[in-house]
Amino acid sequence: MRPTSKRIHPKKAALFLSIVFGLSLAFAFTFKNDKLFAIAKNLDIFASLIRELDSYYVDEIDPDALVTVGIQAMLEELDPYTEFIPEEEQDDFRMMTTGEYGGVGALIGNRTGTNMILMPYTGFPAQAAGLKIGDEILRVDSVDVREKATSDISKLLKGPANTSLMVEVKRGEDTLQFHLTRRKIVISNVPYFGMIDLETGYIKLSDFTTNAAAEVRDAVIQLKAQGMKKLILDVRDNPGGILREAVDIVNLFVPKGKEVVRTIGKLQSVNTVYKTEKSPVDKEMDLVVLINERSASAAEIVAGALQDYDRAVLVGRKTFGKGLVQSTIPLSYNSQVKLTTAKYYIPSGRCIQAIDYSLKDEEGNGRSVADSLRKEFTTKNGRIVLDGGGIEPDQLVAVESFAPITYSLVGRSLVFEYANKFSLEHAEIPYPKDFQITDKMYQEFVDWLGDKEYDYVTRVERAIEDLEKFAEKEKYYEDIKGEIASLKKSVHHSKEQDLVTFKEEIKKALREEIVSRYYFQEGIIEASFYQDRDIEEAVQILGDNRLFAMKLSPKK
Numbered sequence: 001m002r003p004t005s006k007r008i009h010p011k012k013a014a015l016f017l018s019i020v021f022g023l024s025l026a027f028a029f030t031f032k033n034d035k036l037f038a039i040a041k042n043l044d045i046f047a048s049l050i051r052e053l054d055s056y057y058v059d060e061i062d063p064d065a066l067v068t069v070g071i072q073a074m075l076e077e078l079d080p081y082t083e084f085i086p087e088e089e090q091d092d093f094r095m096m097t098t099g100e101y102g103g104v105g106a107l108i109g110n111r112t113g114t115n116m117i118l119m120p121y122t123g124f125p126a127q128a129a130g131l132k133i134g135d136e137i138l139r140v141d142s143v144d145v146r147e148k149a150t151s152d153i154s155k156l157l158k159g160p161a162n163t164s165l166m167v168e169v170k171r172g173e174d175t176l177q178f179h180l181t182r183r184k185i186v187i188s189n190v191p192y193f194g195m196i197d198l199e200t201g202y203i204k205l206s207d208f209t210t211n212a213a214a215e216v217r218d219a220v221i222q223l224k225a226q227g228m229k230k231l232i233l234d235v236r237d238n239p240g241g242i243l244r245e246a247v248d249i250v251n252l253f254v255p256k257g258k259e260v261v262r263t264i265g266k267l268q269s270v271n272t273v274y275k276t277e278k279s280p281v282d283k284e285m286d287l288v289v290l291i292n293e294r295s296a297s298a299a300e301i302v303a304g305a306l307q308d309y310d311r312a313v314l315v316g317r318k319t320f321g322k323g324l325v326q327s328t329i330p331l332s333y334n335s336q337v338k339l340t341t342a343k344y345y346i347p348s349g350r351c352i353q354a355i356d357y358s359l360k361d362e363e364g365n366g367r368s369v370a371d372s373l374r375k376e377f378t379t380k381n382g383r384i385v386l387d388g389g390g391i392e393p394d395q396l397v398a399v400e401s402f403a404p405i406t407y408s409l410v411g412r413s414l415v416f417e418y419a420n421k422f423s424l425e426h427a428e429i430p431y432p433k434d435f436q437i438t439d440k441m442y443q444e445f446v447d448w449l450g451d452k453e454y455d456y457v458t459r460v461e462r463a464i465e466d467l468e469k470f471a472e473k474e475k476y477y478e479d480i481k482g483e484i485a486s487l488k489k490s491v492h493h494s495k496e497q498d499l500v501t502f503k504e505e506i507k508k509a510l511r512e513e514i515v516s517r518y519y520f521q522e523g524i525i526e527a528s529f530y531q532d533r534d535i536e537e538a539v540q541i542l543g544d545n546r547l548f549a550m551k552l553s554p555k556k
Helices: 010-056 063-075 087-098 125-129 150-157 212-225 243-251 298-308 404-411 414-425 439-451 459-473 477-491 495-501 503-527 533-542 545-551
Strands: 083-085 100-103 106-111 114-120 136-140 164-171 174-181 183-186 192-195 200-204 230-234 259-265 272-275 286-291 313-316 324-330 336-345 355-360 366-368 376-378 384-386
Touching: 010 063, 063 083, 083 087, 087 100, 087 336, 106 150, 114 125, 114 136, 114 503, 125 174, 136 150, 150 164, 192 212, 192 503, 200 212, 200 533, 212 230, 212 243, 230 533, 243 259, 243 272, 243 298, 259 298, 286 298, 286 533, 298 313, 313 533, 404 414, 404 495, 404 503, 414 439, 414 503, 439 503, 459 477, 495 503, 533 545
Parallel strands: 200 230, 230 286, 286 313
Antiparallel strands: 083 336, 100 183, 106 114, 136 164, 164 174, 192 200, 259 272, 259 336, 324 336, 355 366, 376 384
């Protein structure tokens, strides 16, 4: 028999539900009030602490500096992307998001223990006035800057547009003065675009500040006018930026009305679906997107959305895995906080965030999403893709490794110094595509290295040192010390021989450094076309229609 059930009177049911709802509401308000009380209590404690430190601490304190340190320490408990921006850092933050600032248009830094020009940007005051890579900065106006920090020199160079300044530099044995007029500097999101061959175009997208999509659009249109039928979009080393720009870039290649990304957070106001809103520039052209481990955020949205729609083949290495969205919220006294407000999900439904910052280890680091917890999703064509760990390329290209001698020559700035010397002795060189380091030029570099210090330890030598340490620790050394001595003798490196063995990769580093002295950032990119494994792989895939189609098809 079925058990009988009693019917509840409608009025009693309504009364019961109202009581439950009232209790739930009361609990919610109590919970909220408890939270507000906890916030108020701790703010009062913090303010009291600062007052007492100011009154009683043995030395004078700087309240601004102390509170800023406290705020930054608090935010570090959350994730690396949530940060406090005080009033005095607003200009730097504005430059990061818009790519704009007032200055001379040059990257400066400390090389060989000296502050110098590392890259004058094409078309801006520093480059137009004749400042060159390697110029050592001595004075800015009347200020001697030889002992100043790079950040302090940068502040002196920046300022309102149309204001003048003098920069004194040392170039070789000469001391030169340059009179410049600051102007509004807008750093391009697309530092280079051009044709690799008669049909294949290439666009380097280095950032996602304001107008990134418009710059990519213009580059695509110009390349199509030059005969482009296939495109390589390079977002390697791109840290991301404005989400809307990423959506508009995807829209260049995907039809109107398609979802690109959706954001989901705690508040309804941040839950947004972003769709393509315009007709694409080209929805048929074969497309390869280059990615690597430093492609993040908006770069991953572009690559991931194009992969999910099977619109592009991704070539390179797995991306960084940043699936978090930041919003900037104004605070009192012209300060701001940039904080994580949502996670983003690309068209297949996956979130590619690789680190869970809510689960930290003993050292305070977020934990990687375990492989066993990564879920499967599918692209438009039915290819399997995973969440929780960045975006996997469709064609993996291994990281190019270099010999220890190459790392030593570059790391000790010897290649950099020689390029400076070369540029002082040679007024011009051929265009980047045509310029090569001849054997004669390489030998001149080797001769110049004769009295330079660039010692290093090879990987094999390091492994033998480790073996020797473990053998001594585990009491085997006396038994095998003869063999270890023999191994050491066999693999002891010779600088002279390494300069011959690794000649080609050293020539590659030397070529790019020398090209930069004459053709700046654009030249470095163009010079890499014929010695970049990722680009070579992309050109091969684009040159084989069957292979391109196979990369976008589900595995059988």
